[in-house]
Amino acid sequence: MPELPEVETIKRKLKDNILNEVIKEVNIYYPNIIENVSIDEFKSKLIGQQIIDMDRRGKWIIFVLNDYYLLSHLRMEGKYVYRKHDDEVEKHEHVAFLFESGLELRYRDTRKFGRMYLLDKEDAFNKKPLNELGLEPWDNSLTSDYLLDKYKTKKLPIKSVILDQSIIVGIGNIYADEILFKSHINPLCKTNELNSNDCDNIIKYTKETLEDAINLGGTTIRSYESTEGVHGNFQDNLLVHNHEGYSCPKCNTTIIKIRVGGRGTYYCPNCQK
DNA sequence: AGTGCGACCCGAACGC
DNA sequence: TGCGTTCGGGTCGCAC
Numbered sequence: 263m264p265e266l267p268e269v270e271t272i273k274r275k276l277k278d279n280i281l282n283e284v285i286k287e288v289n290i291y292y293p294n295i296i297e298n299v300s301i302d303e304f305k306s307k308l309i310g311q312q313i314i315d316m317d318r319r320g321k322w323i324i325f326v327l328n329d330y331y332l333l334s335h336l337r338m339e340g341k342y343v344y345r346k347h348d349d350e351v352e353k354h355e356h357v358a359f360l361f362e363s364g365l366e367l368r369y370r371d372t373r374k375f376g377r378m379y380l381l382d383k384e385d386a387f388n389k390k391p392l393n394e395l396g397l398e399p400w401d402n403s404l405t406s407d408y409l410l411d412k413y414k415t416k417k418l419p420i421k422s423v424i425l426d427q428s429i430i431v432g433i434g435n436i437y438a439d440e441i442l443f444k445s446h447i448n449p450l451c452k453t454n455e456l457n458s459n460d461c462d463n464i465i466k467y468t469k470e471t472l473e474d475a476i477n478l479g480g481t482t483i484r485s486y487e488s489t490e491g492v493h494g495n496f497q498d499n500l501l502v503h504n505h506e507g508y509s510c511p512k513c514n515t516t517i518i519k520i521r522v523g524g525r526g527t528y529y530c531p532n533c534q535k
Numbered sequence: 536a537g538t539g540c541g542a543c544c545c546g547a548a549c550g551c
Numbered sequence: 552t553g554c555g556t557t558c559g560g561g562t563c564g565c566a567c
Binding site for chain 1: 538539540543546
């Protein structure tokens with residue numbers, strides 16, 4: 263499940279592989295992937311555009327083109343693969359970008375959950391989805407005061423709020439559990455009951471956890487194949503997520519799994535009170 | 536406005 | 552030669 267570290271890894275890989283390529287042709291096999299423009303508009307605007315940079319905002323990959331930003335969200339299982347134009351289109355390949363060089367980049371997504379937006383560069387940051395995003399983990403504006411202000415009205419459990427992309431971007435279900443464990447915060451704790459020290463810990467361990475994961479190329483659990491998607495190694499460093507029934511690495515208490523806001527949540531009932 | 540929940544998807548895992 | 556059901560994951564839209 264691509265969260266920020268996986269998306270960052272994929273973005274860097276894309277930059278290595280397709281920087282300066284010029285789009286010659288676009289084929290779409292599952293139109294629902296394209297969110298804010300018609301299929302015809304999507305194709306006609308993209309043809310002739312050059313990949314002049316690759317960027318990332320939260321879990322969104324940004325293809326920086328001459329006149330547009332192409333945004334791509336992988337949701338759970340989206341990935342990019344490189345093919346030749348003649349190669350048969352496989353079952354879960356939904357969008358294909360053919361470049362002048364003959365290389366073809368294909369978007370593959372088993373569950374069809376991923377989405378793409380095509381935005382004019384001019385006002386892209388004033389438009390959905392970019393205008394709804396909170397702070398990057400390394401933004402200097404991310405302080406305990408900022409979090410306290412956002413948290414003070416929220417009665418939801420912190421586990422749910424730490425996933426809220428309008429506050430801090432990039433944290434998904436896996437890293438949320440890890441960050442709360444390192445911060446010694448119970449995932450069910452009401453968000454408005456957290457103090458300044460808790461917020462400092464959340465910020466500190468969000469940065470630390472995501473940095474470590476990026477350095478290891480992200481996390482690979484469940485469905486990710488090793489081919490051209492991301493195959494990271496951070497899964498070996500997970501402390502509580504997916505560790506139901508195992509011992510807490512700090513105190514040896516058995517890690518338990520509960521559901522919070524409908525999501526599987528792992529924590530140590532002794533360390534996180 | 537804040538909150539809760541189903542919908543979107545489909546392969547894997549599970550239960551019998 | 553099993554088959555029907557449940558689960559999970561991020562986000563949106565709708566109902567309260």
